[in-house]
Amino acid sequence: MSTYGEKLRIDDLHAFYGESHILHGIDMNIMQGELVTLLGRNGAGRSTTLRAIMNMVGRRTGSININGNETINMPAHKIAHLGLGYCPEERGIFSSLNVEENLLLPPAVRSDGMSVEELYEMFPNLYERRYSQGTRLSGGEQQMLALARILRSGANILLLDEITEGLAPVIVQKLGEVLIKLKERGLTILLVEQNFRFAAPIADRHYVMEHGHIVEEIQANELEAKTELLNTYLGV
Amino acid sequence: NVSDGKVKIGVLADMGGVYADICGKGCVTAIEMAVEDFGGTVLGAPIEIVSADDQLKPDVGSAIVRKWVENEQVDAVGGLVSSAVVGAATKVTTEAKKIALISTAASNAFTTKQCSPYNVHWTYNVVALANGTVKPMVDAGKKKWFFITADYAFGHALEGVATKVIQENGGEVVGAARAPLGTTDFSSYILQAQSSGADVVALANAGGDTVNSLKAASEFGLTQMMDVAGLLVFTPNAQAMDANTAGGMRTTTGFYWDYDDQTRAWSKRFMERHGDIPAMGHAGAYSMTMHYLKAIEAAGTDESDAVIKKMKEMKPDDFFSRNATLRSDGRMVHDMYYVEIKKPEERRDNNDIFKVVSVIPGDQAFAPVLPECDFK
Amino acid sequence: MSADYVLETRNLVKEFKGFTAVDDVNLQVTRGNIHALIGPNGAGKTTVFNLLTKFLIPTTGQILFNGRDITPMKPAAIARAGVVRSFQISAVFPHLTVLENVRIALQRKEGNSFHFWRPQNVLNKLNDRAVELLDSVGLAEFADAQTVDLSYGRKRALEIATTLALEPELMLLDEPTQGMGHEDVGLVADLIKKVSEGRTILMVEHNLHVVSKLADRITVLQRGAILTEGDYATVSADPRVREAYMGTAASEEQDRANEQAARDAAAAEETQA
């Protein structure tokens, strides 16, 4: 297979939290401009996969290749500079900073990130509350801030963990539109989603995880055909 | 006739705290020297030394002494520096009828309020300091005094005794500032002294407190405005002071190493072993131990009552004890020295600290025996 | 009004440094209902919850519980009065056993919680009741397990069992299904339905399926104020709600679901008849 346009390639990734072995040999690859989701039940190891890519787990082995750079032995703070943006599950808003400081916090890793104006336009709630302490925002507002924050940094590979969690349906809908726009701009997105209805129409491919393994890879066009299978994995 | 076949002396001192240089390891060395000079045995029994660090804490000191006398057959306890520790330790020795050989404590309580038939207090005490330092100055016309006093028993005692001396000689005390033990910044107290209009500012403190208070006094220009008298200045403290400010200050001491050939001879031996010149407590500890061992020899037993009786009968006489007697209350009375701290240009080297201004005869320095402490 | 309200708020207002998060809210929760509070992000739902449980102090306004003014009461006192809240993040005691978790809640009413001189086995008489409660949420077989080892969904179930132990008149649930997989969502929704018998539930929930399935009555908040109220069909048909909250896609889907529900209801009526 040609590696042209391959943004992220993971081979035999194992990850550990202390004694517990969470990921048991993950393989996946994502091409430029693709939007790929990771599906699975609670505790399947989807968040852990993202965290492992960012080197935020206890220990990891295998290979993670980002933009042609092997990162398995790279310190955590260098990984972002390869163009990665990570939006964590628990949002990670800083209480010691106000909303705007939170938004401006991540250093730009590429020059073509979205401007603050654009982001405020997309999330008017944030503009309204911009001098408020970060963690004083409502749950949903924090979620918006967490996403806006990495869009500004110009990262071109996005790792998004449950970004629709706790958001009102209108916003979820808007987010879907944003993701499609980002994809059109050529950004590569790895999405962990519980909300299958949200993910299905926008994704190119799906990986299904169970107990720290990838058990299935489904192309967007196979979705109809494999609905049954997916239901057994996800228990829908 | 020696109990349990040996004579054991415990040396209790502050080995690591602010008084470590004043007695500490040096007292152990001095007592070892005494035992060696005595020949290592008495009445055929070996003389042993144990030592311990009281950490300047009365509870630690009293616990150690208790262990020594109850559990380790110690016959006498020497060293004994901080008055607080000595007070607690002598309670235990007295109860156990063991002899306390107090070398460096300043308080006069051990032969007055807290006197005991088993206390022997050697080198000096606050009364001698006050008589030695204060009286000449009042006589010289310095009538108004201000005290900077260490805010604990020793400081209060020193201030009290000195106040008495001042008043008896026609002077007056215009104020006092009580500084907590271990104060590092004396500037507030110095300011109070400055605005008091006194002739003399007396430092009724010891060790690092004296050094620090003198330092602040010079910094705020107090030394140019009035006289400063250090009531208790040990040689190591004097060495630590800035010679420019300390030079010319007068104080009283029980011993000075460079006084005459006898003192120099002993001090040289001490210095070879210890590294530094001896402070008065070191010499006192040696002299007192020697006297104790001689008394055992003379009494033919190490039994405390007999030994203490002999100690009081025999006249101490060596390089340290000049014109000396050990009185019935346990107070050793001997010549004290009124000294002046040398100015930088007067010093040969770093050990050349004092020049002796006058010798104060023991009976003028120390207070008489109290009737209730007259142990025969 | 004469309806039987468990909980009422009168002109409830909460301001944060000039920002009004809750604006003159008059909420009425009828006894025995499952009452859902929905609204866009930042509408003030969590803040209302915090006011009700006294994690925040209202700027002005009153809170009545069974007609009694509970505005000045402290959080623990509110809980003792019968208003119990479940948390968004799972709230269990991780290193106690599952049984002990429930027992802690039962113990409070025993009145011996300050008895440090009595042996712990005086608590054993609570075990039967605890197991009963665990059984009601399907956890009886895990009674002796360490709570940390439970799966996410089971922890939620345990939390609900613990809450039930307090026999609350009014349960407040803040996004009870947040972060759950489909399977667990169903499980918890069923559970809520089950435990709602004989008590009142007020919940905040973004999952419209759950809301539509459970809620007897819905209050929609927007910008701190009540936008509209009613049952699910009414509310979801309101164009303002669609615009502010549901969005077009969701709304279309909702319409389908509503129709489906209407058909189901009709069918059910038919079979009953």
Add this chain to the structure above:
Amino acid sequence: MMKVNKLYVALLVLAVVAPFFLYPVFLAKLLCFALFACAFNLMLGYVGLLSFGHAAFLGTGGYITGWLMMNSGMTPELAIILGTVAAGALGAVFGKLSVKREGIYFAMVTLALAQLVFFIYLQAPFTGGEDGMQGVPRGNLFGFIDLSDNMNMYYFVLAVFLIGFWVIHRTIHSPFGQVLKAIRENEARAVSLGYNVNDYKWVAFTISAALAGLAGSTKTLVFQLASLTDVHWHMSGEVVLMTLVGGVGTILGPVVGAGVIVTMQNYLSGGELGNYVHIIMGFIFVICVLAFRSGIVGELQKMWKRNFG
């Protein structure tokens, strides 16, 4: 369970025969500190709050008992009870002011309160200031058992220790203890279940303070002296060290830790190494924190679990 009981019986037998082989005053001191550490551990290990001011209670117990023995002609058991009550009362005041805070904040608040107490005792005339309260009589227990005999004293201290230890053991394994455990696990949840968590912490703090006072009262009788050392913040640090060395949150840990530290100090202060006491204690702190956070008893338990559990 049987094994644990056997262990307790063995330890008790050891404690009863020990004074025939070792210096009883030393053993009594050890027991006093063991009780002090156990009391402290009730807060740290079972409530999860590190008090850096427990010396205040040790000292208060000591001073009050000492003063009563010297001035009131009371029998020692009464003086000890009153000392304990006084420390408990002080603990109640401290607790009211501090239990609202957590973690490091709690540690700092208790430290500062204890400093206040330290300076009060430093200035108050009845304590003897830097000199300490010297020459406290041991008196006659119940009016007829002469405590100036070291053996009698020791067995009395042993009895006091056992009572204190039992109180702690009972507290931990009581309905109250169960609530404490829940609070430590998840405080917000405990609040939402209707528990006034601060009241529970406060009661625990008061019990802990009273028992620390009991230790101090007894210690004063043993040494016939109450001094500032017992109220100094270093003492608050030492009790942390003892607990840490023995094992935080284990019931026997503090006893073992106190044993190790007291023995070590006893050995060091008497010997050549006196100078190094601070350095060695410092190293023990550092090593414990870096390598043996579960302490001696904690590590043994872990080992036991690995091999037999």
Add this chain to the structure above:
Amino acid sequence: MATFLGINLFGLFGQLLVGLINGSFYALLSLGLAIIFGLLKIINFAQGAMYMLGAFAAWMALNYFGINYWAALVIVPLVVGFVGILMERFLIRPIANEDHLYSLLLTFGVALILQGLFTHLYGSSGMSYTIPDALRGGTKLPFMYLPDYRLWIICASVVVCGLTWWMIEKTKLGAYLRAGTENPQLMQAFGINVPLIVTLTFGFGVGLAGLAGVMAAPIYSVSPDMGSNILIVVFAIVVIGGMGSIGGAILTGLGMGVIEGLTKYFYPEASNTVIFLVMVIVLLVKPAGLFGKEA
């Protein structure tokens, strides 16, 4: 002499000024402590020992290497800061993920070791360090004689405190710092080298103590226990100011110096107690401290 209501006004002014001088010392010391606590959540019990180390380093620099005061003012904080960096790197970092109480105990141990070591090496009588020639002498004010050196201390400390406050509260670097202490993992994921920042911050906080040590050397005697005496007071100041509040630490430091000065004048016996008394009162009224945010 000017008096008002029986109070000697000149004496009072003098005490106020002296209080302010002490306060600027407190400010400098509590600033370092507050930075380390507020940003790293580490209670650095070794801060007092580092202050002592700073003073000793200045003394050693002068006596062993002939390095004068002004050079020491630059070199010593760097050296002490480096010691702090080593300490963070090899002792504190391994336990960074444990309960913060462990770092308190660890630094307490380090403080004991350092103090014990210096006592062992230099005894405890203290060393003297002379005031640099340029700052000898003083100014005669109507109510007191103000030594130039003390004036220098006030100025230097206010400048250092102000700059530090600005850097932490108002710059991007400060934002990184604050965020990095809250959620280091996430900040790493954003591409920021948090461990480095943490180490440098710790070094900086400790370096401030070193600086205070150098400044203290000429006026206090350089002794092993100089740090442990002042440490507890400084802790109280940080608690009063509101733990973690940088500005609070600075202002409270100055304020407490003045209050202490007044107490020394009106009721000297309470001068050691007054700070703790203030602390208890403040905690009763505002549990988070004067400038602290409620947790």
